Amino acid sequence: MKNRxxxxxxxxxxxxAMCVSGSGxxxxxxxxxxxxxxxxxxxxxxxxxxDDFDLTESTETAxxxxxxxxxxxxxxxxxxxxxxxxxxxxxxxASKPGYRTIKGTFFVDTSGIDDEYSLIAWxxxxxxxxGICLESAGAEEFDVSYSxxxxxxxxxxxxxTLSLTCPEDxxxxxxxxxxxxxDMRDAGEKIDITKKSYxxxxxPYFKNEGKDNVYFKDTTGREIKKYAIDKKDIxxxxxxxxxxxxxxxxxxxxx
Numbered sequence: 001m002k003n004r005x006x007x008x009x010x011x012x013x014x015x016x017a018m019c020v021s022g023s024g025x026x027x028x029x030x031x032x033x034x035x036x037x038x039x040x041x042x043x044x045x046x047x048x049x050x051d052d053f054d055l056t057e058s059t060e061t062a063x064x065x066x067x068x069x070x071x072x073x074x075x076x077x078x079x080x081x082x083x084x085x086x087x088x089x090x091x092x093x094a095s096k097p098g099y100r101t102i103k104g105t106f107f108v109d110t111s112g113i114d115d116e117y118s119l120i121a122w123x124x125x126x127x128x129x130x131g132i133c134l135e136s137a138g139a140e141e142f143d144v145s146y147s148x149x150x151x152x153x154x155x156x157x158x159x160x161t162l163s164l165t166c167p168e169d170x171x172x173x174x175x176x177x178x179x180x181x182x183d184m185r186d187a188g189e190k191i192d193i194t195k196k197s198y199x200x201x202x203x204p205y206f207k208n209e210g211k212d213n214v215y216f217k218d219t220t221g222r223e224i225k226k227y228a229i230d231k232k233d234i235x236x237x238x239x240x241x242x243x244x245x246x247x248x249x250x251x252x253x254x255x
Contacts, residue, residue: 085108
């Protein structure tokens, strides 16, 4: 089997373009409703961006997401697909006194996607009260720094980690993932998000007033179940495949 390339664009939001190999094992699409914004409750607060758009936080960390695939050769839109995702969050100590780190990680299972397609999707974080994208220059308002990383955990399982360093008392972060197609991706790549402050509704990816995205509040500081990438139902959906290489930025990894 010839090697496939995993293409990643990190701009605006982490636009995840995955070239997958092998036909894979199809996942059961009816386990979780597709493209739902899952209901949750959290403490009453003053009116916020999150409330204004009537968004709700998910408390289910395993779900099915929908996004677009493009043809590997032509980069043209082919269709929308469903694929399993799991989310985990963890807190750590920052090197600067009075600060902490928050890492929200999405584990993306692409084993059900045909090998001639590349998957693209949106992963990012924003401030709940103002809607300011924490990748943008506006994060300075909250003294928050942002970074992102994508890597292969195992065959057909990719992790997307969004990391924040923030003051210990900052609890406004929302991590989320959502639909993206090639037009949305291309429009986003034309914006230099580091030059000014952007709300997420000012970006090309905020489709259907945000109702097609899945949102996770910063739940550090209270008990939350964390999932590992070797969770049984994800392990069972992955088949052994021949070795190949991928490229993330300037680094090449064989697996």
